[in-house]
Amino acid sequence: MVRKWTIWILISLGVLSLLPFALIARARTARTAEPRIHVFPDMDNQGRYKSQQVNRLFADTRAMRPPVEGTVARGQLQEDDHLYRGVRSGEWAAGFPMKIDREVMERGRERYDIHCSPCHGLAGYGDGIVARRADALQEGTWVQPSSLHTDLVRSRPSGHIFNTITNGIRNMPPYGFRVSVEDRWAVTAYVTALQLSQNAAIEDVPEQQRANVQEQ
Amino acid sequence: MSTDNKSTETPFVFPKWVDDLRPLVGIVLGLAPVYIIVLVWFGLSPKTQNIGYSPEQPVPFSHAVHAGELGLDCRYCHNTVEISAHAAVPPTATCMGCHTAIKATSEKLEPVRASSESGMPVRWIRVHDLPDYVYFDHSAHLTAGVSCVECHGRVDRMERVHQVSELSMGWCLDCHRNPAPRLRPAELVTRLDWATEEDREALGARLMEENNINPRTDCSTCHR
Structure with a gap:
């Protein structure tokens, strides 16, 4: 025969047994700043370094080691002044070191939108969203980014624009370390197209298209 | 068995009420395996263990501001x-590209400026591992x-x-x-x-x- 007090024990055990589930439910919905507990460590964390991890053997704690200064990887001497520095026989190069086709132009547009438009704006007038935000903050440390449609910028040879992208200019930071050399040339080509798009005469339009443009 | 003189006293006998516990033990032992399996199943599930990890970073960088409000493309930094x-x-240089001129004296950005001066990387904590x-x-x-x-x-x-x-x-x-x-x-x-x-x-x-x-x-x- 089951007595009354054993029923009570059973009920309290039942209630207590729900407690872990309450904790689980909380773990499933709440955010935690603590990393997960590896109940079974398996080989989740192995004695090796992954990208951008910390290795205290080195003074700067980087596990990824930069090459010794002055090291040149095979094929990376970057002798081509035009391609890597935008310079040809001592002057800013006027042309491009590669063939510019639609594919390059599309690539340039995509990269421009990612890296340049935050400040220079999608159309290049120096009114990108970061520029507008910085303006609104009125901190006094911000210099309005250049419009790409001034006579000065229009007169820049492509090598000069390429160099500006690579090394930055005045307040503009350098992009050479994070945009590949081909992409920087593609952006240069797109900037040139953008400038033309905002400063074109009707004579620049192929004759059979002119009527179409004038209509608009 | 025991050698001390207490062994001559009345031996221990389970009191009568212990019999009442028998159905209880039966119920608990019967349910225990099911309970443990269910507990381990839910407790160790990746849904419990992995989701929701949100470490505090050395700099309170807000993706909501940079990627949301400002609409920077993910690839601007990554x-x-x-x-x-x-x-x-991204390296500190990417942060400093803007933050030398925007919020240049913000207290929250102090670790970034320190990193820029010393060359020591900011210790961002990896979320997705x-x-x-x-x-x-x-x-x-x-x-x-x-x-x-x-x-x-x-x-x-x-x-x-x-x-x-x-x-x-x-x-x-x-x-x-x-x-x-x-x-x-x-x-x-x-x-x-x-x-x-x-x-x-x-x-x-x-x-x-x-x-x-x-x-x-x-x-x-x-x-x-």
Whole structure:
């Protein structure tokens, strides 16, 4: 025969047994700043370094080691002044070191939108969203980014624009370390197209298209 | 048995009420295995263990401001994501590109300025960390048209990034077995708010056909 007090024990055990589930439910919905507990460590964390991890053997704690200064990887001497520095026989190069086709132009547009438009704006007038935000903050440390449609910028040879992208200019930071050399040339080509798009005469339009443009 | 003189006293006898416990013990022992299995099943599930991890970073960087409000493309900072396995956390130089002129004296940005002066990296804490025996490649997924949002969620709405996906093997395989609903045109991968009126299944199926997307499910795809 089951007595009354054993029923009570059973009920309290039942209630207590729900407690872990309450904790689980909380773990499933709440955010935690603590990393997960590896109940079974398996080989989740192995004695090796992954990208951008910390290795205290080195003074700067980087596990990824930069090459010794002055090291040149095979094929990376970057002798081509035009391609890597935008310079040809001592002057800013006027042309491009590669063939510019639609594919390059599309690539340039995509990269421009990612890296340049935050400040220079999608159309290049120096009114990108970061520029507008910085303006609104009125901190006094911000210099309005250049419009790409001034006579000065229009007169820049492509090598000069390429160099500006690579090394930055005045307040503009350098992009050479994070945009590949081909992409920087593609952006240069797109900037040139953008400038033309905002400063074109009707004579620049192929004759059979002119009527179409004038209509608009 | 005992050698001391107490052994001559009355031996211990279980009191009568112990008999009342017998059905109780039966019930508890009978349910215990089921209880433990269910507890382990839910308690150790990746849904419990992995989702919601949100470490406090050395700098309270807000993706909601940078990627959401300002609408910076993910690749402005995570510039290696399309060409390498690892989506790099940007170097201090990327931060300082803007923050030498914007919020240049902000207290929150002090660790970034210190890093810029000393050359010591900012110790960002990794949120999404796969086991070391998994070889995941960001570039391959982006090329196939799997958006950031499919695994990382709406990072552009997160003040502080938290993990939204299980990142478990079963979860990976769900998509590798049926990728269509998670595919989109590759040029739209960083548009976290992208939506289409087209049926995602149908669109995905078409993209798989056009771009020859056949995710593999054999072991060596991810484990080497």
